[in-house]
Each structure stands twice: as C-alpha cells, then as structure tokens.
Amino acid sequence: MTSSLRKAAAAAVLSGALGAVLAGCGGGAGPSNGGAGQARLGASATPSASASASARASAPAPAPGAASALPRAGAPGKAPTLAPGPGGLTPVFERARQKTEKTVALTFDADMTSDQGPRAAGGEHFDNPQLIDTLRALKVPSTVFMTGRWAEEYPDQAKAIGTDPNFEIANHSYSHHAFKSPCYGLPTLDGAAARADVDRAFDAFRKAGAVNTVPYFRFPGGCYDDQALRALSTAKVTAVQWDVVSGDAFAKDPDAVAEQVLAGVKPGSLVVMHCTRSAAPVTEEAIRTIVPELRKRGYRFVKVSELMGT
Numbered sequence: 001m002t003s004s005l006r007k008a009a010a011a012a013v014l015s016g017a018l019g020a021v022l023a024g025c026g027g028g029a030g031p032s033n034g035g036a037g038q039a040r041l042g043a044s045a046t047p048s049a050s051a052s053a054s055a056r057a058s059a060p061a062p063a064p065g066a067a068s069a070l071p072r073a074g075a076p077g078k079a080p081t082l083a084p085g086p087g088g089l090t091p092v093f094e095r096a097r098q099k100t101e102k103t104v105a106l107t108f109d110a111d112m113t114s115d116q117g118p119r120a121a122g123g124e125h126f127d128n129p130q131l132i133d134t135l136r137a138l139k140v141p142s143t144v145f146m147t148g149r150w151a152e153e154y155p156d157q158a159k160a161i162g163t164d165p166n167f168e169i170a171n172h173s174y175s176h177h178a179f180k181s182p183c184y185g186l187p188t189l190d191g192a193a194a195r196a197d198v199d200r201a202f203d204a205f206r207k208a209g210a211v212n213t214v215p216y217f218r219f220p221g222g223c224y225d226d227q228a229l230r231a232l233s234t235a236k237v238t239a240v241q242w243d244v245v246s247g248d249a250f251a252k253d254p255d256a257v258a259e260q261v262l263a264g265v266k267p268g269s270l271v272v273m274h275c276t277r278s279a280a281p282v283t284e285e286a287i288r289t290i291v292p293e294l295r296k297r298g299y300r301f302v303k304v305s306e307l308m309g310t
Helices: 003-024 117-121 129-137 148-153 155-162 191-208 226-231 254-264 283-296 304-308
Strands: 103-110 142-146 167-171 213-217 238-240 269-274
Touching: 103 283, 103 304, 117 148, 129 155, 129 283, 142 148, 142 155, 142 213, 148 155, 148 191, 155 167, 155 191, 167 191, 167 304, 191 213, 191 226, 213 304, 254 269, 254 283, 269 283
Parallel strands: 103 142, 103 269, 142 167, 167 213, 213 238
Antiparallel strands: none
16 A cells, blocks of 8 residues: 555544544544643653643642642552642643653553443453454553453453563543533433542452552543543543543554554654554554564654652
C-alpha cells in the first residue's frame, strides 16, 4: 500500500468508526472535556512528577514537595501523580512536559461493560492475550487501562498482567458508563455513583490478584467536565487522556493503524490503543510494525508512570 493510500485509509478508519470507538471503547480523536479546560494542569505533584502539557489551559504550580496520593483500594506502592487543580479538581495528564526526550507511552484500554457477560459467554472475546504476549516478546513497557468488569471476566489474565513488571494496570471504571452526558450514547453515572464505580474497579483488580496498579483513571469515551473531575477528587487519582489516537477500534487494516500512530507520535507522546479482540482485531499486528519503527527512530517505550515523572 502506498503512503498516500495508507493515509487515506487511516483517515477513513478514524472518521467512519469514531462514534462506535468512543461508545464501545475509550479514546477518540482527542480528549472530550466538555469545557473543563481549566482542570488541565501545568504543575507537578512531586519533584519527580510532571504536569499536563495541555496548551489550552494551566494552573498555578503547587507548593514544592506536595505528596503523591493513592486510591483507597487496589494501588499499593507509589507512582507519580499530579497535584489537584483549582478547587481541588482531579488533575488531567495528556503528554509529558519534557518534549525533547524521545519517550512514548503506549496505553491499551481493556474495555468491557457491566452488561456484556452474556456476549462473553456466547464466545465474544473482550480480551487479547496475543497482544499482551507480543508486548512481552518485544519488551515494551505498557499501561493497561482496565475496567473492573474485564478483570472479573478474565481474572487470570488480569493477575498475569498485574504481576508482570512489564505492565501497570490503571483504572478505566468498573462499568464503562459515562461520567459526563452526552457521551456517545453511554449510560451516565451521577457523582456518587461515579466515585463508587472507580473504587469498585480497583477492588476488582485487587480481588484478581493484580498488584502493579497505579492511581490513574481514564474516562470512558474520554468524556469529562468539571463536575466529573469534582466527583473523582476524593479518589486521589490523576486522569490520563492522550495526544495520539491510534484509530485501532473496529479497524480492519493494521497498516493504516500503524501509519496513524507513527505519523502522530512526538517526544513525550501518549498513545491510546485497545486490548479487546472483538472491538480492535488488528492492534497486535499493528504493534509489530509500530514498535520496531519507533525504535529505529530513536524512541524509548515507557509506562505512563515514567512518562508522568519526566
């Protein structure tokens, strides 16, 4: 496939599937914040943690040495977090502040809603063990944003991922319901239910035996506003978005997905992809192109926790 044809294919993948991508998975053409730009921070929570690189807004820096915080359940150990925003809003991280070092974080959303058990029982695959095996074989440190329902459906895989030092597990909610309305047709949680949903997901990781968990959260559909950020403020998590969308959800051409990622990655980038065979069937094949090409370009792969700490 020629470069021009691949670019056209990538554009078609993104344009045609965007609504379905966000309804069924996490991650669209960019963050959807519903006017919550003031919560995108430009300050770090600890001397080693970096801030959001959002160009749209920033907040004053907190006092040096402010402590990192951990969720109530499921996240032993310490990882860099961002300081709360104005009024205590949950902070949002999109890309490393350091934009000259050639680091990139590949993230994978392991999506499953609270009502998809019958589909899994009927043979639909919401997991992608081959992708995880390929990431291991290629020695790519990665962050998996997992729903609690996914961890319950695939506890052995959740434990294997969550005990492998190559990976860290972050929170993608329990039910994959929306934290802001409208959000691509997803059912919407109110403030109290949203907060409980996050705790329920961390509890599911703990029950599965995952220990490499981090206090990061990705909004289903990428949809959030100030109300959603306020609802999660007591969870002591950092919301993690992205600056590169892979277009892998419902894609059929791995070359188009690979080209879209390769065209978008810059030093300090954070890429959103998926770990769900039924919704993202060509991701593993695309990774086999993306990883060696980015390494050839001088990039080093890191987890979100390392990216946030640079």
